[in-house]
Amino acid sequence: MELKKVRLKKHLGQHLLVSKGVLTKIADELELSEGDRVVEIGGGTGNLTREILSRNIGKLYVLEVDPAMVEMLEGIEDGRLEVLREDATSFNLCSLGEKLKVAGNLPYNVGSLIVENIAKSRCVKLAVIMLQKEVALKLLGKEKPSWLGIFLRTFYEAEYVMSVPRKFFVPPPRVDSAVLKLRRKDKVSVDDPDLYKKMLTRLFSARRKKLKKKISEKLLLEAGVSPDVRVEDLSLEDFVRLYSLYKAQRPL
Ligand code: SAH
Numbered sequence: 001m002e003l004k005k006v007r008l009k010k011h012l013g014q015h016l017l018v019s020k021g022v023l024t025k026i027a028d029e030l031e032l033s034e035g036d037r038v039v040e041i042g043g044g045t046g047n048l049t050r051e052i053l054s055r056n057i058g059k060l061y062v063l064e065v066d067p068a069m070v071e072m073l074e075g076i077e078d079g080r081l082e083v084l085r086e087d088a089t090s091f092n093l094c095s096l097g098e099k100l101k102v103a104g105n106l107p108y109n110v111g112s113l114i115v116e117n118i119a120k121s122r123c124v125k126l127a128v129i130m131l132q133k134e135v136a137l138k139l140l141g142k143e144k145p146s147w148l149g150i151f152l153r154t155f156y157e158a159e160y161v162m163s164v165p166r167k168f169f170v171p172p173p174r175v176d177s178a179v180l181k182l183r184r185k186d187k188v189s190v191d192d193p194d195l196y197k198k199m200l201t202r203l204f205s206a207r208r209k210k211l212k213k214k215i216s217e218k219l220l221l222e223a224g225v226s227p228d229v230r231v232e233d234l235s236l237e238d239f240v241r242l243y244s245l246y247k248a249q250r251p252l
Contacts, residue, residue, distance in 0.1 A: 008171065013107025016044050017130065019168035022046050022179070023051040029128045029161055029181050033056050035240045036191035037097045041088040041114060041129070044193060047106060055076050061096050063088045067100065081140050084135070104128040108173065111135055112148055117223040120193045121154045126158075133163060134179035134198040139237030145232055147200040154181040154190055190243055199241065199246050203231050219233055219245050 008014040015025060026048060030038065035058040043049050043062035052060055053076070060078075063086045064070050073083045084091075089110050091147060102124050106114050111131050116243055117128055131139075139149045140158055154157060161179040166172040190196045211220055211234075212227035222226045223241045225234065234242075 006072065010065060011109070012044070013071075013109045013170060014044060014066070014112075014113055015105075015108075015169040015173045016046055017105045017164075017168060018170050021163070022130075022162075022164055022168055023048055025162065026103055026128050026130070026179060026224075027051045027055055027092040027104075029179070030103055030126065032101070034058065036101055037061075038101045039096060039102060041102065042107050043083065044069055044229070045104070046073050046076055048103060049073060049076060049081070052103065053081060055153070058093065063091055064178050077112060089117055091117070093117065093121040096123075098123045099125045101125065103129065105130040108132045108135075108175075115139065115152060116148060116197075119148075119155050122184075124182075124214070125184045128161070128179060129182070130177050132162065132173075133176045133178040136160065136180050139180065147197070150199060150200055151193075151237060153191075153236055154240060155188050156184055156195070159184050189240055195250075196243050196246060199243055203234075203239075203242075207231050215242075215251075219249060 032055045040062045043064045159181045164177040217227045
């Protein structure tokens, strides 16, 4: 099997998913149909790549940074496959088309950066991704809220698909994992993701501080938010309302 031929690199988060059941589930959750354009992030030795190619799809792009893995993936003979040696934290996904479906057993060290890149990409309509379980729960707002969780859920409906124990990977990571499914919302009123990120990271800095220490009291009152609450007291709707006022008050 391929595993013997390749040295796995820890700094690239190379933990291969070897459970056929989980690979099948990820592909099922992608709701694949003829003509779909799919992007896989971090193809590795191609376990998920092959699973996706076993389905009826139009095109599969695989992003991978490790040249040894790229070479291995290029060995898969399939006219629908295109392997790109690109960094998924910064690659412009929308250069690959519209209404994309994204899948991946993400490299955990840069998992959040990749989630941010997906969230910013209007062209992604559905994503099924494996992440560190703790990170997944945070993104869903099940644990201490984070700016990235709010950012993601502003653009996507996020759903917990399943937990995946560490024993399903080679080599097993030190933490358990989870699969999330993200579905792009039809109507998103946030039109400038970079500005939105700026506002969110500002509000989430020094969490224990009251909001009025971070953003104008007038703006908070206009948005119907008490200036004396803390960032974890806000709902998703509060953030979106704050954003439209925040944007409007900025000099162009
Ligand atoms: N999908 C495979 C491998 C997952 S491991 C499997 O499940 O078996 C994560 C993969 O992401 C590794 O192959 C690693 O080389 C790749 N990777 C790491 N950083 C990356 C980045 N910034 N962009 C794209 N791929 C990356």
